[in-house]
Amino acid sequence: MEETTKPQATTERPASGEAAPIIRFRGVHKSFGDKVILDGLDLDVPEGQTLVIMGPSGTGKSVTLRHVIGLMQPDQGQVEVWGKDVNQIARKELVALRKRIGYLFQDGALINWLNVGDNVALPLRENSKLDEAEIREKVEHKLELVHLPGIWDRMPGELSGGMRKRVGLARALITDAELILYDEPNAGLDPEMSGSINQLIAEIADTLGITSVVVTHLQSCVRVVADRVVLLEKGRLVVDLPRDEFLASKHPRVRSFLGDDPD
Amino acid sequence: MFRAIQETSRMYGARVELLFEAVMQLHGTWRRRSQIADQLYVAGVQVTHVVLLVGLFAGMIMALQTGLYLAQLGQQDQIGVIVALSMAREMGPFITGIVLAATAGSALAAELGTMSVSDELAALEVMSVDRTNYLVMPRVVALAIACPILTIIADGIGIAGGGLVASTSLNVELQLYFITALDALKSPGDLIALPKDVYSGLLKAFVFGIIIAVISCHAGITTRGGALGVGRATRQAVRDSIITIIISNYFLTWLMYQA
Numbered sequence: 021m022e023e024t025t026k027p028q029a030t031t032e033r034p035a036s037g038e039a040a041p042i043i044r045f046r047g048v049h050k051s052f053g054d055k056v057i058l059d060g061l062d063l064d065v066p067e068g069q070t071l072v073i074m075g076p077s078g079t080g081k082s083v084t085l086r087h088v089i090g091l092m093q094p095d096q097g098q099v100e101v102w103g104k105d106v107n108q109i110a111r112k113e114l115v116a117l118r119k120r121i122g123y124l125f126q127d128g129a130l131i132n133w134l135n136v137g138d139n140v141a142l143p144l145r146e147n148s149k150l151d152e153a154e155i156r157e158k159v160e161h162k163l164e165l166v167h168l169p170g171i172w173d174r175m176p177g178e179l180s181g182g183m184r185k186r187v188g189l190a191r192a193l194i195t196d197a198e199l200i201l202y203d204e205p206n207a208g209l210d211p212e213m214s215g216s217i218n219q220l221i222a223e224i225a226d227t228l229g230i231t232s233v234v235v236t237h238l239q240s241c242v243r244v245v246a247d248r249v250v251l252l253e254k255g256r257l258v259v260d261l262p263r264d265e266f267l268a269s270k271h272p273r274v275r276s277f278l279g280d281d282p283d
Numbered sequence: 284m285f286r287a288i289q290e291t292s293r294m295y296g297a298r299v300e301l302l303f304e305a306v307m308q309l310h311g312t313w314r315r316r317s318q319i320a321d322q323l324y325v326a327g328v329q330v331t332h333v334v335l336l337v338g339l340f341a342g343m344i345m346a347l348q349t350g351l352y353l354a355q356l357g358q359q360d361q362i363g364v365i366v367a368l369s370m371a372r373e374m375g376p377f378i379t380g381i382v383l384a385a386t387a388g389s390a391l392a393a394e395l396g397t398m399s400v401s402d403e404l405a406a407l408e409v410m411s412v413d414r415t416n417y418l419v420m421p422r423v424v425a426l427a428i429a430c431p432i433l434t435i436i437a438d439g440i441g442i443a444g445g446g447l448v449a450s451t452s453l454n455v456e457l458q459l460y461f462i463t464a465l466d467a468l469k470s471p472g473d474l475i476a477l478p479k480d481v482y483s484g485l486l487k488a489f490v491f492g493i494i495i496a497v498i499s500c501h502a503g504i505t506t507r508g509g510a511l512g513v514g515r516a517t518r519q520a521v522r523d524s525i526i527t528i529i530i531s532n533y534f535l536t537w538l539m540y541q542a
Contacts, residue, residue: 091408127402
């Protein structure tokens with residue numbers, strides 16, 4: 021699939037911190053044993069922006085994403101989403117918050133004994149009062165949105181890596197999420213499928229106006245989906261730039277990182 | 284040593300907490316009926332042939348071992364009593380518990396462990412699906428039902444196996460064997476007007492089913508570290524289930540026959 025570069029929109033967007041961000045990290049520290057993963061991370065994500073987090077493996081990209089949705093708690097510091105401290109709010113509020121957020125896991129994380137339709141329908145069956153006909157209609161619509169119509173009865177084991185991610189994305193979108201978190205959406209995919217996933221992420225962000233945070237190490241993904249790019253290293257932000265400035269940056273860490281990019 | 288005791292205490296505390304959470308989710312039993320039925324099939328129907336085989340030979344071994352000694356005393360007519368009481372009180376629930384721990388318990392820990400390392404449990408959390416309600420409670424209910432049913436099957440086939448040995452190797456008439464065996468099981472308990480030796484065994488099986496389910500679910504959902512972690516969780520589930528079954532068996536026996 022031919023990849024199209026997303027039009028540069030960063031100059032029209034507020035820079036980090038200028039408008040009330042929907043995600044706000046303040047002095048976030050996280051360690052696993054002696055290994056420091058996040059070391060006083062400060063990060064803002066304004067509404068409507070697609071932020072790409074890049075960085076070497078083990079530098080805390082996925083950990084950052086997991087803090088947003090409360091899957092991990094910081095040792096120190098604050099993570100606010102829509103003005104609420106994710107680690108201080110009551111369970112009920114966290115559940116309500118999570119309904120507004122979609123999360124695409126690296127391998128889709130589909131429940132292996134449920135077919136595609138039931139996987140996508142799961143959040144609605146568990147947490148909504150919609151009847152079965154309404155659920156079916158919504159699921160089919162989301163499957164069409166990710167270009168996978170008519171595969172309701174297929175089992176996760178029968179799907180390719182790219183299809184699993186698309187189904188995972190349909191599930192992330194099923195509650196009409198306002199914020200989508202993508203954890204390595206291109207991992208394990210061939211270049212063609214990877215490009216197709218990039219296009220889909222950009223398409224969803226543009227057509228639905230969803231705020232997105234994408235963790236990746238691929239330059240091709242940055243070109244297609246990003247409004248803004250941050251480079252994480254040793255649990256800290258070392259670069260925070262609009263996409264085109266990032267790609268043209270002469271910062272030694274950016275050049276070194278992009279130079280190693282297999283793409 | 285102190286750290287090992289501390290770690291074991293912490294782990295059993297977490298398991299008791301998980302059991303409590305599962306009990307608090309019992310109101311959702313009807314909603315989860317299809318998952319409970321699926322688990323009953325896995326932990327019940329698919330394990331029946333193993334219980335039949337092990338139960339049969341357990342009864343035969345018991346009849347042969349005790350029968351040879353009783354024959355020396357000229358008391359081989361009592362073999363039915365010994366086999367029936369041993370199977371109903373101890374051997375039936377015990378061997379069913381061990382078989383279930385090794386088959387259903389290990390499968391359960393591996394299944395949930397794989398879900399844990401492949402982010403499926405995290406996905407449930409993100410979707411605000413309560414994992415205790417969705418995964419643990421149906422499995423606890425299924426094993427609490429399956430274990431007593433399988434124990435009845437083990438008891439029956441064990442007593443039948445004992446009869447086979449008694450009639451072929453010990454010259455005990457088959458009819459006499461079954462009459463003495465059934466008579467031995469008829470004495471009612473103090474609390475319930477049912478044969479005490481049968482219901483005490485079934486009560487043990489009920490507890491063993493819950494123990495296996497809770498320990499295996501806990502091992503599964505706390506799995507970390509990829510395929511190696513899944514293997515570790517499975518081993519831990521089977522080991523701890525068997526140890527806990529044996530220890531709890533002593534206390535249940537003491538409670539029902541000594542206290």
